[in-house]
Amino acid sequence: MSLYVTLQEECFEANMLLPEKKLVLYTFGNVSIVDRHKGVVAIKPSGVPYEELRPEDMVIVDMQGHIVLGHMRPSSDTKTHILLYNHFPRIGSIVHTHSTYAAAWAQAMRPIPNLGTTHADHLVSNIPCTGVMTDEMIKGDYETETGNQILEVFKNVSYEEVEMVLVACHGPFTWGKNAQKAIYNSVILEELAKMAYLTLQINPLTPTIKDTLIDKHYQRKHGKNAYYGQSY
Amino acid sequence: MSLYVTLQEECFEANMLLPEKKLVLYTFGNVSIVDRHKGVVAIKPSGVPYEELRPEDMVIVDMQGHIVLGHMRPSSDTKTHILLYNHFPRIGSIVHTHSTYAAAWAQAMRPIPNLGTTHADHLVSNIPCTGVMTDEMIKGDYETETGNQILEVFKNVSYEEVEMVLVACHGPFTWGKNAQKAIYNSVILEELAKMAYLTLQINPLTPTIKDTLIDKHYQRKHGKNAYYGQSY
Amino acid sequence: MSLYVTLQEECFEANMLLPEKKLVLYTFGNVSIVDRHKGVVAIKPSGVPYEELRPEDMVIVDMQGHIVLGHMRPSSDTKTHILLYNHFPRIGSIVHTHSTYAAAWAQAMRPIPNLGTTHADHLVSNIPCTGVMTDEMIKGDYETETGNQILEVFKNVSYEEVEMVLVACHGPFTWGKNAQKAIYNSVILEELAKMAYLTLQINPLTPTIKDTLIDKHYQRKHGKNAYYGQSY
Amino acid sequence: MSLYVTLQEECFEANMLLPEKKLVLYTFGNVSIVDRHKGVVAIKPSGVPYEELRPEDMVIVDMQGHIVLGHMRPSSDTKTHILLYNHFPRIGSIVHTHSTYAAAWAQAMRPIPNLGTTHADHLVSNIPCTGVMTDEMIKGDYETETGNQILEVFKNVSYEEVEMVLVACHGPFTWGKNAQKAIYNSVILEELAKMAYLTLQINPLTPTIKDTLIDKHYQRKHGKNAYYGQSY
Numbered sequence: 001m002s003l004y005v006t007l008q009e010e011c012f013e014a015n016m017l018l019p020e021k022k023l024v025l026y027t028f029g030n031v032s033i034v035d036r037h038k039g040v041v042a043i044k045p046s047g048v049p050y051e052e053l054r055p056e057d058m059v060i061v062d063m064q065g066h067i068v069l070g071h072m073r074p075s076s077d078t079k080t081h082i083l084l085y086n087h088f089p090r091i092g093s094i095v096h097t098h099s100t101y102a103a104a105w106a107q108a109m110r111p112i113p114n115l116g117t118t119h120a121d122h123l124v125s126n127i128p129c130t131g132v133m134t135d136e137m138i139k140g141d142y143e144t145e146t147g148n149q150i151l152e153v154f155k156n157v158s159y160e161e162v163e164m165v166l167v168a169c170h171g172p173f174t175w176g177k178n179a180q181k182a183i184y185n186s187v188i189l190e191e192l193a194k195m196a197y198l199t200l201q202i203n204p205l206t207p208t209i210k211d212t213l214i215d216k217h218y219q220r221k222h223g224k225n226a227y228y229g230q231s232y
Numbered sequence: 233m234s235l236y237v238t239l240q241e242e243c244f245e246a247n248m249l250l251p252e253k254k255l256v257l258y259t260f261g262n263v264s265i266v267d268r269h270k271g272v273v274a275i276k277p278s279g280v281p282y283e284e285l286r287p288e289d290m291v292i293v294d295m296q297g298h299i300v301l302g303h304m305r306p307s308s309d310t311k312t313h314i315l316l317y318n319h320f321p322r323i324g325s326i327v328h329t330h331s332t333y334a335a336a337w338a339q340a341m342r343p344i345p346n347l348g349t350t351h352a353d354h355l356v357s358n359i360p361c362t363g364v365m366t367d368e369m370i371k372g373d374y375e376t377e378t379g380n381q382i383l384e385v386f387k388n389v390s391y392e393e394v395e396m397v398l399v400a401c402h403g404p405f406t407w408g409k410n411a412q413k414a415i416y417n418s419v420i421l422e423e424l425a426k427m428a429y430l431t432l433q434i435n436p437l438t439p440t441i442k443d444t445l446i447d448k449h450y451q452r453k454h455g456k457n458a459y460y461g462q463s464y
Numbered sequence: 465m466s467l468y469v470t471l472q473e474e475c476f477e478a479n480m481l482l483p484e485k486k487l488v489l490y491t492f493g494n495v496s497i498v499d500r501h502k503g504v505v506a507i508k509p510s511g512v513p514y515e516e517l518r519p520e521d522m523v524i525v526d527m528q529g530h531i532v533l534g535h536m537r538p539s540s541d542t543k544t545h546i547l548l549y550n551h552f553p554r555i556g557s558i559v560h561t562h563s564t565y566a567a568a569w570a571q572a573m574r575p576i577p578n579l580g581t582t583h584a585d586h587l588v589s590n591i592p593c594t595g596v597m598t599d600e601m602i603k604g605d606y607e608t609e610t611g612n613q614i615l616e617v618f619k620n621v622s623y624e625e626v627e628m629v630l631v632a633c634h635g636p637f638t639w640g641k642n643a644q645k646a647i648y649n650s651v652i653l654e655e656l657a658k659m660a661y662l663t664l665q666i667n668p669l670t671p672t673i674k675d676t677l678i679d680k681h682y683q684r685k686h687g688k689n690a691y692y693g694q695s696y
Numbered sequence: 697m698s699l700y701v702t703l704q705e706e707c708f709e710a711n712m713l714l715p716e717k718k719l720v721l722y723t724f725g726n727v728s729i730v731d732r733h734k735g736v737v738a739i740k741p742s743g744v745p746y747e748e749l750r751p752e753d754m755v756i757v758d759m760q761g762h763i764v765l766g767h768m769r770p771s772s773d774t775k776t777h778i779l780l781y782n783h784f785p786r787i788g789s790i791v792h793t794h795s796t797y798a799a800a801w802a803q804a805m806r807p808i809p810n811l812g813t814t815h816a817d818h819l820v821s822n823i824p825c826t827g828v829m830t831d832e833m834i835k836g837d838y839e840t841e842t843g844n845q846i847l848e849v850f851k852n853v854s855y856e857e858v859e860m861v862l863v864a865c866h867g868p869f870t871w872g873k874n875a876q877k878a879i880y881n882s883v884i885l886e887e888l889a890k891m892a893y894l895t896l897q898i899n900p901l902t903p904t905i906k907d908t909l910i911d912k913h914y915q916r917k918h919g920k921n922a923y924y925g926q927s928y
Contacts, residue, residue: 048923104894108810116339138908198336212370229279346690349634433604444602461511520857580803581866662800676834
């Protein structure tokens with residue numbers, strides 16, 4: 001029996017949450033999970049509909065993206081995932097979707113502003129949007145360059161405080177310490193994207209919320225004196 | 233067996249209605265119920281997902297917010313609930329959600345105008361929105377100050393006629409004589425928020441409806457000569 | 465056994481379609497059915513939630529709106545239904561809802577323009593919106609005056625060709641030869657309301673469609689040489 | 697037993713996917729499948745609700761649109777389907793719906809611009825919209841002229857690269873090598889229509905995406921060196 005059966009099963013179950021949470025249509029989207037001890041990543045195979053997916057279809061690749069185990073081609077976004085795992089050492093899982101409202105903001109090439117406490121409960125800053133790639137990047141190693149565009153954003157932003165990003169003209173990537181958190185972040189991002197959209201339709205001049213309020217909500221949930229939740 | 237088993241069960245069942253009515257995601261939102269004879273409030277524990285919630289997890293606090301019974305930390309919004317129970321003597325239950333359309337209006341810092349009879353069937357005025365808190369209030373006893381912001385609105389408004397409010401930059405609170413009514417008000421508020429949003433998109437200059445029409449609909453349902461419903 | 469058991473059952477089943485078709489929340493909305501031979505109308509009782517509704521709760525009223533049979537108060541909109549049955553001799557059922565998009569157009573006091581063939585398949589004209597009632601009408605016999613506002617619209621419009629109307633500041637009424645058709649019209653109206661809303665958001669200057677196209681679609685479905693469907 | 701039993705069953709199952717995918721209400725929409733060896737097309741009967749539909753109700757017509765087998769009248773759109781099969785020799789199935797967002801773009805008479813990679817994954821160009829028919833065309837052989845309007849668009853566009861079109865003032869048609877692909881295209885079109893709508897609401901000046909990016913995404917999925925999916 002393979003060394004990677006448990007990892008494949010976890011990755012399978014995580015991927016199956018995407019249609020359940022209504023984040024994807026057909027073959028859209030993918031979840032990967034890293035096992036840093038074994039030095040491998042499990043990821044959805046490319047272009048397989050969720051209803052046909054089986055645990056053993058999950059592809060195992062090494063930290064350079066080479067296939068270690070699997071009878072199928074891995075997600076075409078694999079290089080983006082690998083680059084992020086190599087640069088974000090404390091994340092355990094990455095999710096990519098084309099969820100409707102988040103993708104609309106990505107297409108509009110606009111970061112999602114922090115307009116309320118629902119947003120501030122999850123992150124301090126806006127939800128950043130990458131720049132548009134140059135033609136050279138697109139024609140070159142496209143999926144690695146997608147990762148590079150994301151890294152560019154996180155030069156000045158902590159990937160542990162901001163666990164989500166919009167890739168301009170494309171769609172969202174989220175991550176977290178494990179698959180459950182990375183998927184949670186995709187669900188939250190889609191809701192924040194919808195809420196910000198509606199807010200700006202109601203009042204196009206809505207300002208971002210006060211720094212004190214952002215800080216209060218973020219710290220009560222994530223700070224060292226946090227008092228939200230049970231596990232602090 | 234605890235004195236509060238029935239109260240915990242009622243509070244549990246009320247909280248479980250929030251995901252069923254699609255008012256919340258994950259751990260968002262909370263319902264509390266007051267027992268004024270015993271001088272206690274039952275409230276959802278902080279940060280526990282609905283699918284893991286059990287009746288015995290409901291936290292019992294006294295009217296100063298101190299824990300009387302419970303193995304978990306109560307909702308981080310407990311102080312807001314307590315303040316409202318102490319100032320609104322005839323309410324029996326409070327609901328807080330981040331439901332999408334109501335939260336969008338709260339983020340836009342706009343009261344929801346009374347644009348039609350669906351609204352007038354439930355309340356005479358617009359749905360008020362609090363002011364934005366000062367930095368001092370936010371840095372101070374934040375959740376109590378959230379309650380104070382709500383009380384400020386109800387200095388000149390009857391909390392028995394208007395059973396809902398938007399907290400600016402945050403989201404809605406609703407209440408009622410019992411949990412069923414408080415949750416009903418959250419569902420209605422979300423629908424009124426969506427309907428008002430669409431109305432102003434169709435015609436940004438839509439006026440609020442005539443006072444005579446507001447009065448007619450409100451009185452036929454809630455006045456002393458009410459003829460809507462069966463129990464008057 | 466009552467003379468009206470069958471009528472009550474039909475009316476009950478028709479009312480239960482409203483929540484199934486997602487046209488109503490809680491106690492909103494009502495369906496009535498007329499039996500012109502017996503000279504009576506069956507209608508939903510006022511303010512009863514759908515999940516508690518039973519066939520024997522349907523109230524039977526005569527053509528003046530007086531209760532003939534029933535242990536509950538009839539819908540507060542009964543007089544509006546009665547007036548329409550008395551003036552529209554060939555309709556068999558009336559539906560009133562506060563469905564979201566149709567109510568938004570009613571609140572915006574705008575008729576829904578005929579912008580495409582989905583609309584033209586069902587009616588030739590726009591979906592009319594009544595005028596706003598005077599204070600005297602509102603303070604007087606309000607529900608009868610609601611019916612009068614509708615009749616005003618249909619002075620120059622055929623109620624058999626246009627089986628739906630928006631009551632300004634309120635919401636939609638639809639009707640048809642039987643309950644199935646009246647409910648069908650409520651579902652279609654909600655979809656036309658949403659489609660017209662989106663169309664005008666995409667292109668605020670969208671013109672109404674050509675008369676020739678309206679005529680073609682309406683006639684191929686409803687004209688004497690109709691070739692849509694099986695029953696012509 | 698009929699020569700066409702299998703074709704009827706396939707066509708029935710394909711039609712039943714339309715309500716399942718929430719692309720249609722009541723009798724709206726239709727799917728046809730061509731059998732080019734037998735020279736026949738199976739198509740939904742006109743105006744029959746999906747819940748009453750049975751495999752044997754599917755009508756078999758020849759390539760001139762004459763009924764070969766069937767006890768019901770075929771879809772009123774049959775001539776449009778036939779014309780497209782005769783001019784698009786490598787398609788196997790056609791779907792017509794009035795899905796909400798796609799129909800709204802058709803009513804707005806606007807092609808759906810290519811604003812992101814979700815779109816570029818499926819087609820290079822925008823999603824074209826036909827011109828508005830002249831009165832003569834409408835009054836003449838309307839359904840054939842609808843097909844002619846579509847053909848006009850595809851004079852300079854490959855029907856194999858762009859498998860979808862909006863008919864102005866009406867709604868979408870999609871096609872594909874088989875029914876599964878044609879329905880897939882209807883689902884994708886509806887999603888692209890919604891995403892483009894939201895994008896332009898967020899940023900009305902959103903440009904179409906770079907040609908290099910369109911090319912990259914389209915080629916990685918559909919080009920001769922495609923590396924998306926498993927079957928290349």
